[in-house]
Amino acid sequence: xxxxxxxxxxxxxxxxxxxxSPRDLIAEVHDAEAMGLGNCFISERFNIKEAATLSGAVxxxxxxxxxxxxxxxxxxxxxxxxxxxxSTMHFLTGGRFSLGxxxxxxxxxxxxxxxxxxxxxxxxxxxxMRRLWRGETVVGHDGPAGKxxxxxxxxxxxxxxxxxxxxxxxxxxxxxxxxxDAVVLHTFFTDATTRRCVDTVKQAAAGAGKxxxxxxxxxxxxxxxxxxxEAVRLxxxxxxxxxxLQAYGDLMIKTNDWDPLVLKKFxxxxxxxxxxxxxxxxxxxxxxxxxxxxxxxxxxAAAAMGTPEQCVAAINHQLxxxxxxxxxxxxxxxxxxxxxxxxxxxxxxxxxxxxxxxxAMPVSRGPLS
Numbered sequence: 001x002x003x004x005x006x007x008x009x010x011x012x013x014x015x016x017x018x019x020x021s022p023r024d025l026i027a028e029v030h031d032a033e034a035m036g037l038g039n040c041f042i043s044e045r046f047n048i049k050e051a052a053t054l055s056g057a058v059x060x061x062x063x064x065x066x067x068x069x070x071x072x073x074x075x076x077x078x079x080x081x082x083x084x085x086x087s088t089m090h091f092l093t094g095g096r097f098s099l100g101x102x103x104x105x106x107x108x109x110x111x112x113x114x115x116x117x118x119x120x121x122x123x124x125x126x127x128x129m130r131r132l133w134r135g136e137t138v139v140g141h142d143g144p145a146g147k148x149x150x151x152x153x154x155x156x157x158x159x160x161x162x163x164x165x166x167x168x169x170x171x172x173x174x175x176x177x178x179x180x181d182a183v184v185l186h187t188f189f190t191d192a193t194t195r196r197c198v199d200t201v202k203q204a205a206a207g208a209g210k211x212x213x214x215x216x217x218x219x220x221x222x223x224x225x226x227x228x229x230e231a232v233r234l235x236x237x238x239x240x241x242x243x244x245l246q247a248y249g250d251l252m253i254k255t256n257d258w259d260p261l262v263l264k265k266f267x268x269x270x271x272x273x274x275x276x277x278x279x280x281x282x283x284x285x286x287x288x289x290x291x292x293x294x295x296x297x298x299x300x301a302a303a304a305m306g307t308p309e310q311c312v313a314a315i316n317h318q319l320x321x322x323x324x325x326x327x328x329x330x331x332x333x334x335x336x337x338x339x340x341x342x343x344x345x346x347x348x349x350x351x352x353x354x355x356x357x358x359x360a361m362p363v364s365r366g367p368l369s
Contacts, residue, residue, distance in 0.1 A: 006036055006065065007036045007037065008038035009325045010037050010038050010343070013042070013330070017281065022057070024332075029058050031332075032333040033064060035344075039327075040066065041359070042070065052072075052085045056088075059096070062096075064357055066361075067096055068097070068359045070166050070218075071102030072099075075117055080151055084153060087157065087159065090133075096358050098359055102165065102166035122165070124144040124145035132151060133157055162360035163179075164181065164184060165179075165180040166183075166184045176204070177204025177210075178207065180215065182359055183216070185197050185218060186244075188303065189256065191302070194302075198321065213364075214364050216359065218323065218326070219318040223304040223330065224304070234288045234292065235280055237305070238288050238291055239279050239281075240330060242283075242288075242294075243281075258299060262299075266294045304339070308338045309342055312346060
């Protein structure tokens with residue numbers, strides 16, 4: 001397949017779901033670049049998806065694709081380690097990397113003995129990263145993110161490494177707008193929620209004296225073409241939604257203004273209440289068919305499903321809602337191939353020519369050299 005200039009308004013998550021091996025990302029990244037996907041996002045799970053290792057691998061096997069963690073957490077590494085990880089990626093990729101942070105899941109942090117993350121900690125940490133990448137020596141820092149006698153990378157540094165933030169609630173969205181360069185939204189957001197999130201981010205950016213266009217908002221759109229087997233589609237829609245409801249259902253309900261009684265019924269179901277592990281990873285097709293009866297179809301509607309043309313219409317709709325880019329979530333480049341081809345065939349390249357091949361680099365800084 002001939003290479004296409006990167007469509008920098010599109011991205012995908014490498015190693016979506018429960019991969020068999022982290023080596024799978026090598027073929028995924030090669031395929032993504034060949035078909036023109038502009039950005040590779042990296043999630044983190046504490047198994048075979050450690051973000052720093054995966055980032056380095058993507059950087060090493062790619063030539064043009066933008067790379068971002070979406071997300072890792074600031075409280076799982078010393079700030080010097082995180083800052084050096086990002087600066088290493090920055091130089092390795094010629095500026096294609098963005099460090100992406102998130103709040104994480106409180107229940108997991110409680111189980112692992114880690115402190116829960118608060119908004120002011122993330123903002124303090126983001127400011128520390130920027131100071132270190134500018135070559136500052138930080139002495140006697142005592143702030144919300146922590147207390148350290150000395151933090152220092154290299155006094156010769158003067159680098160701009162973009163920061164990405166995965167955000168859910170209004171406070172996190174506002175933080176993303178004022179302190180970060182890009183914000184990644186969650187999957188299965190309704191149209192009203194997406195519009196509200198975009199407005200919150202852009203208004204916060206303007207309130208911080210930034211050009212709102214310099215803070216990119218990424219839709220995270222579940223993309224499941226009907227060319228995939230039915231069992232796979234069920235896992236990527238019902239299974240994924242069920243896993244979100246397992247982990248942070250109350251937040252999903254509140255954010256989308258959904259009926260909390262439906263969540264209560266879902267949690268009380270005998271299969272769900274006794275299920276061990278994430279439903280999208282461990283449930284059988286028969287179990288997923290049962291769970292499908294607990295989730296309203298309207299909750300799953302905020303996804304790209306159907307023919308390639310129908311999926312393209314859903315992608316364009318996210319852009320029309322105000323998002324600056326769309327992550328085609330939950331599928332490998334191979335799974336996405338007919339959809340990406342259909343999108344490329346109708347794409348107006350002039351509309352997106354201003355976007356750098358870094359998912360969070362401010363547009364005002366221009367293309368990467």
